[in-house]
Amino acid sequence: METDLLQSNKNTFISIGHVLQDMIGTSTLFSGLGCVPTAPAGMTVNVNPGRAYSLQATDTGPWSSLLADATPLMKQGILLAAQNFSCPAPSTAGFSINYLIQGAFQEVDGGSAVLPYYNAANPSQAFSGPNGTGTSNTTYRDNTVQLQLKAGVAATTGSQITPTPDSGFTGLWVVTVPFGASTITSGNISQYAGAPFLPASLLAMIQQAGGSYAVATGTANAHVAAFTPPITARVDGMVLRYKAPAANTGALTFNDGLGAVAVVGAAHSALQGGETAANGDVWVQWNSSIGGGSYVMLDSTGGALQVGAATQPSHALQAGQALGLYLGTQVITSSTTYTPGTYTIGGRTVTATKGRFRGTAPGGAGGGSTATGAGQAAAGGGGSAGNTFDFLFSPLTSLSITMGAAGAGSSGAAGGTGGSLTIGSIATIAGGRGGNNGGVLGSFPGNSGGGGIAASSTIGGTGVVVIENIPGQTGDVGVAFGTGYVKVGFGGQSRYGSGGVFNQGAGSGYGAGGLGGGAGQSSGATSGFAGAPGLLIIDEYA
Incomplete structure (x- = not known):
């Protein structure tokens, strides 16, 4: 029976999804998908092969005789071939435009065909389509990565704005093109802020501490960092590291993606100023018992550390x-x-x-x-x-x-x-x-x-x-x-x-x-x- 074959495949599919969830969580993540200029250089870019990871319904629709299954499951979508995008320059002198390349997990059923069946009650009787109805069936379910180019509005260079990702999509890359450009180079391409890219491998992630390090943004006394994968809960003893956007001038808060909380020094008191330096590396550890929950600054290169009396x-x-x-x-x-x-x-x-x-x-x-x-x-x-x-x-x-x-x-x-x-x-x-x-x-x-x-x-x-x-x-x-x-x-x-x-x-x-x-x-x-x-x-x- 085709249900025997499909159910065994589904069981394997589900087990792989749970392994993914145990390893990387349930947030939408991407790997690979590097954005590079085309060769020879022109006004186009390529997004290289890569993968998307997303929490989706186990089966969004029926799979042959298997019914739809809304149970959440972590899925992997694979883009096997590079995708090319054209990014023309604006036509007004002194203007620039930002293009956003956005991505999403995509599941597509394809390969529709009328398949041969046989009558289980009379094996010598052949059917064309289920029960001899002549109805076609899709023959594959393809999990891939959907990429789209979204153009911003051209404006005076320096004031142009990157468009926001559409619903269901995640911003991955920004391509900035000035008036008069005839080629796009790597200098025109930057990663979208907060793009949730995984390292090239889990080994690299461990070596680079990719899951616990981020380049922070924000103001002098309110630092903000987006971690990949995102922080879903604060746990006592959790250590995070980030590159500070500026030197603090007084009491400091840190937003780890779950909201801003106080950062205290080793004396468990509010910071006074000068504990962080612009582009310095900051190490903080979560302690739920200090001030109703605070990050304790363990180290901060270029800054002065607070100590107890x-x-x-x-x-x-x-x-x-x-x-x-x-x-x-x-x-x-x-x-x-x-x-x-x-x-x-x-x-x-x-x-x-x-x-x-x-x-x-x-x-x-x-x-x-x-x-x-x-x-x-x-x-x-x-x-x-x-x-x-x-x-x-x-x-x-x-x-x-x-x-x-x-x-x-x-x-x-x-x-x-x-x-x-x-x-x-x-x-x-x-x-x-x-x-x-x-x-x-x-x-x-x-x-x-x-x-x-x-x-x-x-x-x-x-x-x-x-x-x-x-x-x-x-x-x-x-x-x-x-x-x-x-x-x-x-x-x-x-x-x-x-x-x-x-x-x-x-x-x-x-x-x-x-x-x-x-x-x-x-x-x-x-x-x-x-x-x-x-x-x-x-x-x-x-």
């Missing part, structure tokens, strides 16, 4: 954290108003915009000692060093600087605490505390006066990145070993100075604590030694 020593710095060109240093040791420095670099004036603030608050004084009688001794504790700090701040602005005084010694009393160093509203650095007064001891050895203990500092605010916030070193304890031998407390050391010791009572340099005062038996009260002053160093950068 650095929180660990090996992290990359953001622009606000990174220090640029070093310009100079300001050293401040007294209360004043800090103003960002202005420098001449390469003949131009540059004002500092970023700063590294470091230094120490004033040190505390050593504690004094109480007057002693016979058989008694006293030893004051050393003053602690002022707190040490180091932080980055940008953008720089004028700041009020209040530098406290170093701690001063006082007879028979605890040492004075170093004053705080205040830097605008972003930092209050605690000065060193004074050592305790040395109390009278009558039995030995024994601790007489404790050393000063540092207080805490506060650093923070917009544009501030803290590198260090370290309490000053505690002063030594004053110890009496006997009526004629006391060890007073040494002052706390500072990164910028040395604490007071026996041959150098006051703290030296900056931020160090002072030496405590001491007394043997039958001595008057003594004073501790002063702490060292505070220091603020501001390294300025462009």
Whole structure:
């Protein structure tokens, strides 16, 4: 029976269609069909053999005894021979015309003939046509590619418009012909924007990542890309690449064919400008959990990548954290108003915009000692060093600087605490505390006066990145070993100075604590030694 033969053919046809669908999806696609000038050159072009892929009804009409089947199936149409098109030049000087070559999948039944049959009930009886009716049948179903040339309207060169594809057709090529042209060259032929051409092979598609790369169009802050095959759904982890049409100047959106969505940086924040460069390659990855769904920019050649704020020593710095060109240093040791420095670099004036603030608050004084009688001794504790700090701040602005005084010694009393160093509203650095007064001891050895203990500092605010916030070193304890031998407390050391010791009572340099005062038996009260002053160093950068 002819239905046995046709049904087996149909089953094979359907299986191939599903393989196509699994491999390339259900969008209309084309391969081959290259448009080239004719040889010898003239006013015609050839569209070379190729293929069209399209989702169609399995059988648009009856196939002999098999009924029509509207089930969607991916089909392949094959154009076996090149097709020639004539593209004449416009007749008006200064004009040009654009011709559109459009294509579509086409299914045609042909080869109509009256076929011989036999009567199944009486095999010896021959029929001419089905049931002997003499009716003709088509003998083949041809799936091919339908190509058409659609002429635009001639207009002043540069203003001519390419016609839009007709319903059911897809734009493939544009042939631009100026007035006076006598031949068409490859320079006159361009691919229609968004033409869904497949690479020459699936291997080439894999090698060239053809399905995930596109040349984008659009504006600086709204990039648009048409992928082949088109993107049908966004899936977490999906990576797309495109050539940027322009450098962005602010927040960016990307339209992948499913609508415009936000592009964020690696810090998951909107772009600020300069992350893409014209003709740079952009890599984005879909993340449905960021901002209700966003593309995250993984890379962008020629642009500056956004990164999260650095929180660990090996992290990359953001622009606000990174220090640029070093310009100079300001050293401040007294209360004043800090103003960002202005420098001449390469003949131009540059004002500092970023700063590294470091230094120490004033040190505390050593504690004094109480007057002693016979058989008694006293030893004051050393003053602690002022707190040490180091932080980055940008953008720089004028700041009020209040530098406290170093701690001063006082007879028979605890040492004075170093004053705080205040830097605008972003930092209050605690000065060193004074050592305790040395109390009278009558039995030995024994601790007489404790050393000063540092207080805490506060650093923070917009544009501030803290590198260090370290309490000053505690002063030594004053110890009496006997009526004629006391060890007073040494002052706390500072990164910028040395604490007071026996041959150098006051703290030296900056931020160090002072030496405590001491007394043997039958001595008057003594004073501790002063702490060292505070220091603020501001390294300025462009």
